[in-house]
Amino acid sequence: MRRARTRSRAAVVLAAAVPLLGACGIRATDVVEAGGPASVQAFLDLDSEMLLFFRAPDGGLSPVIRPAEPSAGFGDAYASGSDSAYTAGPVPTEKVVTTLLAGPDEEDRAAGLGTALPAVRPGGSVAVEPSPDGGVSTRLPLALKDLDSTALRQLTCTIAYNRDADGQVLVRLEGRDGASHSDTCGLARGAPGNVPGAS
Amino acid sequence: MTTGPGPRRARRAEDRGRRGDRPTDRRFPIRAFGLRTRLMLAFLLVAAVSAGTTAALTYREARTALLKTAQDTAVSSFRDHVQQTAFALPVREEGIEEVLRDLARKGKPRPWVVFAEYGSLRASSGENPVSTVITPELRAAARANPRGSFERVVKDGVPYLTIAMPTVFRTSPDSLLPSGLVLYAVMRMTDEQVNVDALLVAARDGALPGLAVALIPGLIAARSVLRPVRDLRRAARSLGSGRLDTRIPVRGSDELADLASTFNESTGQLERSVRELREAEERARRFASDVSHELRTPLAGMLAVTEVLDEDADGLDADTARAVRLVSAETGKLAVLVEDLMEISRFDARAAELNVDEVDVGEAVRKTLQKRHWTDDRVRAELPGGIRARLDPRRFDVVIANLVGNALKHGGAPVTVTLRTEARSPGTTVLITEVTDGGPGIRPEALPHVFDRFYKADAARTRSAGSGLGLAITLENVKLHGGTISAGNRPGGGAVFTVDIPLHAEEAGG
Amino acid sequence: MPRVLLIEDDPSVREGVELGLRRRGHEVRAAATGEAGLAALAAFRPDLLLLDLMLPGMNGVQVCRQVRERSQLPIIMLTARGDDFDVVIGLEAGADDYIVKPARTEVIEARIRAVLRRLDDGGTGRPAVEVHGALTIDRTGLTVTKAGRPLALAPSELKLLLHLSAAPEQVFSRQQLLEHVWEHSYHADARLVDACVARLRGKIEDEAGSPRYVQTLRGFGYRFGPL
Numbered sequence: 001m002r003r004a005r006t007r008s009r010a011a012v013v014l015a016a017a018v019p020l021l022g023a024c025g026i027r028a029t030d031v032v033e034a035g036g037p038a039s040v041q042a043f044l045d046l047d048s049e050m051l052l053f054f055r056a057p058d059g060g061l062s063p064v065i066r067p068a069e070p071s072a073g074f075g076d077a078y079a080s081g082s083d084s085a086y087t088a089g090p091v092p093t094e095k096v097v098t099t100l101l102a103g104p105d106e107e108d109r110a111a112g113l114g115t116a117l118p119a120v121r122p123g124g125s126v127a128v129e130p131s132p133d134g135g136v137s138t139r140l141p142l143a144l145k146d147l148d149s150t151a152l153r154q155l156t157c158t159i160a161y162n163r164d165a166d167g168q169v170l171v172r173l174e175g176r177d178g179a180s181h182s183d184t185c186g187l188a189r190g191a192p193g194n195v196p197g198a199s
Numbered sequence: 200m201t202t203g204p205g206p207r208r209a210r211r212a213e214d215r216g217r218r219g220d221r222p223t224d225r226r227f228p229i230r231a232f233g234l235r236t237r238l239m240l241a242f243l244l245v246a247a248v249s250a251g252t253t254a255a256l257t258y259r260e261a262r263t264a265l266l267k268t269a270q271d272t273a274v275s276s277f278r279d280h281v282q283q284t285a286f287a288l289p290v291r292e293e294g295i296e297e298v299l300r301d302l303a304r305k306g307k308p309r310p311w312v313v314f315a316e317y318g319s320l321r322a323s324s325g326e327n328p329v330s331t332v333i334t335p336e337l338r339a340a341a342r343a344n345p346r347g348s349f350e351r352v353v354k355d356g357v358p359y360l361t362i363a364m365p366t367v368f369r370t371s372p373d374s375l376l377p378s379g380l381v382l383y384a385v386m387r388m389t390d391e392q393v394n395v396d397a398l399l400v401a402a403r404d405g406a407l408p409g410l411a412v413a414l415i416p417g418l419i420a421a422r423s424v425l426r427p428v429r430d431l432r433r434a435a436r437s438l439g440s441g442r443l444d445t446r447i448p449v450r451g452s453d454e455l456a457d458l459a460s461t462f463n464e465s466t467g468q469l470e471r472s473v474r475e476l477r478e479a480e481e482r483a484r485r486f487a488s489d490v491s492h493e494l495r496t497p498l499a500g501m502l503a504v505t506e507v508l509d510e511d512a513d514g515l516d517a518d519t520a521r522a523v524r525l526v527s528a529e530t531g532k533l534a535v536l537v538e539d540l541m542e543i544s545r546f547d548a549r550a551a552e553l554n555v556d557e558v559d560v561g562e563a564v565r566k567t568l569q570k571r572h573w574t575d576d577r578v579r580a581e582l583p584g585g586i587r588a589r590l591d592p593r594r595f596d597v598v599i600a601n602l603v604g605n606a607l608k609h610g611g612a613p614v615t616v617t618l619r620t621e622a623r624s625p626g627t628t629v630l631i632t633e634v635t636d637g638g639p640g641i642r643p644e645a646l647p648h649v650f651d652r653f654y655k656a657d658a659a660r661t662r663s664a665g666s667g668l669g670l671a672i673t674l675e676n677v678k679l680h681g682g683t684i685s686a687g688n689r690p691g692g693g694a695v696f697t698v699d700i701p702l703h704a705e706e707a708g709g
Numbered sequence: 710m711p712r713v714l715l716i717e718d719d720p721s722v723r724e725g726v727e728l729g730l731r732r733r734g735h736e737v738r739a740a741a742t743g744e745a746g747l748a749a750l751a752a753f754r755p756d757l758l759l760l761d762l763m764l765p766g767m768n769g770v771q772v773c774r775q776v777r778e779r780s781q782l783p784i785i786m787l788t789a790r791g792d793d794f795d796v797v798i799g800l801e802a803g804a805d806d807y808i809v810k811p812a813r814t815e816v817i818e819a820r821i822r823a824v825l826r827r828l829d830d831g832g833t834g835r836p837a838v839e840v841h842g843a844l845t846i847d848r849t850g851l852t853v854t855k856a857g858r859p860l861a862l863a864p865s866e867l868k869l870l871l872h873l874s875a876a877p878e879q880v881f882s883r884q885q886l887l888e889h890v891w892e893h894s895y896h897a898d899a900r901l902v903d904a905c906v907a908r909l910r911g912k913i914e915d916e917a918g919s920p921r922y923v924q925t926l927r928g929f930g931y932r933f934g935p936l
Contacts, residue, residue, distance in 0.1 A: 025358075025392065025395060025396070025399075026262075026266065026351065026353070026358040026388055026391060026392050026395055027351070027353065027358075028350075028351050028352050028353045028358075029350060029351040030336070030350065031334075031336050031337050031340045031348050031349075031350045031363075032348055032349055032350065033340075033344070033346050033347070033348045034270070034271070034274040034346075034347045034348055034349050034362075035274060035275065035278060035346065035347045036278075036345075036346055036347060037278075037345045037346055037347060037364065037365040037366060037367045037375075037377070038277075038278045038281035038282045038347070038364045038365070038366050038367070038382065039282050039366070039367050039368065039369060039375060040281060040282060040284055040285065040286050040366045040367070040368055040378060040380070041283075041284070041285035041286070041368070042285070042286060042287075042288055042368035042369070042378065043285065044368065044369070044370060046370075051370070056318050056379055057318055057319045058342065060342070060379070061379075062288075062289070062317075062318060062378075062379035063288055063368075063376055063377075063378065063379065064288050064289050065287070065288045107289055107291060108289050110289075110291070110292060110320075111289040111290055111291070111292070111317060111318040111319065111320050112317075112318035112319025112320060113289055113318050161370060161376075165370050165371030165374060166370070166371050166373060166374040167370065167374060167376070168374075187376055187377065492789075495789060495810065495811060496719050496721065496722060496810075497721055498811045499719070499721070499722040499725065499726075499810040499811035499812070500719070500720075500721030500722045500723075500724060500725035500726075500811075501721075501725065501811075502725070502811040502812065502813055503722070503725030503726045503728065503729040503811070503812070503813065503814050503817070504725045504728050504729055504814075505813065506729060506732070506813065506814050506815065507728060507729060507732050507814075510732070531813075534811050537811075554898065554899065554900060556883055556884075556899045557928040557929070558882070558884060559882075562884075562895070563884075563895065563896065566884075566894065566895035566896065567895075567896065570894050570895070570896075587928075592884065592895065592896040592897075592899070593896045593897065593898065595896070596894075596895075596896035
């Protein structure tokens with residue numbers, strides 16, 4: 001009786017002492033969030049540069065800045081023949097989409113970037129027109145139903161950031177097969193859940 | 200009783216007291232789990248727990264603060280430096296290491312190793328492009344959530360701080376877009392470890408002297424608690440050794456003070472009861488003594504004339520002669536009885552004196568037997584010569600005469616008296632006198648009572664020739680010599696009385 | 710038959726002892742107080758004084774001292790056992806012997822006879838007068854002189870001196886002296902001997918503190934000489 005009481009008392013003392021004494025030195029921790037990300041300089045000039053989204057090796061989207069050279073002379077992508085390329089303002093959306101559809105260049109590939117979009121036969125036309133609800137509607141020279149979600153987001157984000165520096169534009173895609181897909185990019189900071197690699 | 204029994208009795212009580220004290224009279228011994236030990240242990244435990252807890256909590260807080268400062272500094276500094284860096288997108292492999300080394304040099308509070316991950320690109324400011332310290336969890340967190348994060352990792356006993364810093368870039372003044380580039384910084388926390396270890400040492404070095412310092416008030420507190428207990432123990436012992444006027448000083452008003460006053464009340468009542476008992480006993484004794492005294496004077500006159508009665512009885516008629524002889528005989532017995540009662544009273548009053556003289560014990564016994572005419576076959580004596588002892592010859596004569604007379608009366612011939620000496624440790628020799636008889640022995644149930652006053656071993660024999668005090672007086676005489684007496688039966692039948700008296704009992708006398 | 714003066718305050722004891730002794734042929738005069746006893750002394754001229762110690766008024770010890778101042782009349786004290794202190798004082802005052810009350814007449818008479826009995830010379834051919842140092846002991850005349858001056862010795866003192874000096878340098882134990890000088894039992898009160906020795910030394914020794922004639926052998930007893 002008395003012995004048991006003594007023992008339980010000792011146990012209480014031990015229980016109090018062990019965590020106090022055992023916590024010596026520096027221990028490992030879990031991952032701890034500490035403030036926001038680092039905002040680096042990328043020198044993006046939407047008036048002369050394109051922002052393209054390719055597929056990173058982990059499956060997420062990775063933005064790439066590509067200068068928009070006056071390439072109309074030898075580029076065959078300018079199907080619409082628009083003259084807006086030489087005017088002030090953002091690079092024409094049709095050109096940006098065409099460049100995206102052309103796939104990553106050598107530098108992009110060197111960094112491990114790829115695309116989920118299929119190769120498009122040259123000559124396919126891209127038509128862009130604003131929607132009445134403030135969004136943008138794009139007709140594409142390919143069948144939408146064959147595209148996976150990464151490909152759709154590549155197109156959506158590329159178009160969105162072309163039309164608006166904040167990327168907050170509702171983008172409507174129309175395929176040659178008549179299928180359509182509406183979405184916003186949602187990659188902007190502070191929109192969890194749409195981040196690449198979140199699987 | 201002109202010799203004054205009072206001081207004598209007091210001295211005996213003192214002797215008893217001292218004897219009682221001796222075997223255990225040590226100052227409060229330190230027992231294995233005594234009150235003192237337990238108090239000290241409890242005190243130390245409390246001191247240890249509080250000192251330990253304080254030290255541990257302080258240590259933890261200090262360590263946390265120290266690490267937090269180091270981590271926060273590192274993370275914000277890393278972010279600042281990264282933010283001042285420009286990257287092309289896609290990130291190109293050439294030149295990136297230069298950028299990372301530049302970042303690494305700016306590390307605060309210490310240089311760190313910077314790793315970059317972009318697409319399939321892996322680069323670092325160090326030798327290996329990929330860190331072995333960064334955990335998959337940190338990577339996953341950095342990829343899942345574009346926020347800075349850190350993780351402390353202990354690898355091979357070395358603590359590292361790993362910081363993951365996803366990068367974003369500005370697409371418009373209001374909008375940031377993740378760039379896909381994640382920068383990692385890995386920093387050894389050796390300095391922090393040194394500091395934390397120093398903290399631990401400081402905490403321990405603070406707690407241990409605290410514990411040692413706590414020992415002193417612990418001892419003082421234990422002492423103050425134990426002092427009343429010690430007082431109580433002394434008082435109880437003093438009480439046990441007969442000093443009934445023992446009282447404890449009552450200090451303060453705590454539980455121990457209550458105990459002390461209760462003790463005092465109890466001893467007061469005890470003292471009163473014992474005093475009343477003693478007075479009653481004293482009265483009874485004095486009464487017996489007074490009665491004997493008063494009886495003695497008329498007896499002295501009567502005894503002087505018994506001879507006259509005896510001589511003239513022959514000339515009287517038969518009935519008168521019988522009556523006269525009866526009166527004469529009973530007067531003699533009464534005189535013996537009164538003398539024995541007087542003797543017992545003196546023992547009870549501790550007024551009996553021992554007049555010791557060095558004698559030849561064998562001769563003393565022989566003279567005793569001669570005086571009573573026990574020189575025929577009924578009494579045999581085995582008396583080795585040359586045994587000398589300091590005895591009161593008159594009292595020794597009473598002892599021997601009573602034992603032999605008792606053996607003849609209740610046992611039977613032959614009665615044997617043997618004398619011998621025996622060495623008892625240390626350095627004391629004991630004179631052993633044995634009186635055995637040829638009778639049937641003493642019944643076992645009677646053995647414990649043979650020395651009782653007026654004890655009749657044989658219920659049928661209502662009155663014996665003796666006073667019934669003979670063996671009681673014998674016992675008292677032996678005790679007065681510092682000796683012991685015992686009664687028993689021999690294996691072969693017959694009672695045996697054994698008297699042990701220290702041979703050189705010079706101190707035992709008066 | 711010896712003439713006995715009995716001083717005893719208790720009437721029954723006085724009458725009993727007187728009766729008993731008279732029956733045995735003694736001429737007895739009894740007195741109830743010390744004063745009366747001392748007054749009767751001159752007229753009655755007893756051979757022996759039987760003296761109770763506990764007396765009203767002048768007590769037995771005082772009576773004893775007064776008698777010893779004038780004569781060497783044999784004195785036997787009557788005492789009760791347990792009154793040890795009084796016994797010692799009585800013996801120091803010069804009493805020759807004592808009897809414990811109550812006592813049968815035969816015991817009392819035996820004591821009286823013992824005290825009055827002359828020492829048996831043993832009939833040896835020793836000279837009647839012996840000289841030991843300054844002491845001259847006349848065994849026939851029963852006188853002792855020291856340096857020509859006669860010494861007043863009480864009967865017990867004289868008997869003790871005669872007994873010891875009859876065998877110079879022989880050691881006698883107290884018990885032997887009790888038996889031979891006082892005719893007591895071996896186990897009797899040795900203080901009788903010690904008190905008598907002390908009194909005797911006071912009379913015959915030059916310095917009572919360092920005795921020449923009656924020497925003590927501690928643990929054994931007394932002896933006469935060696936001078």
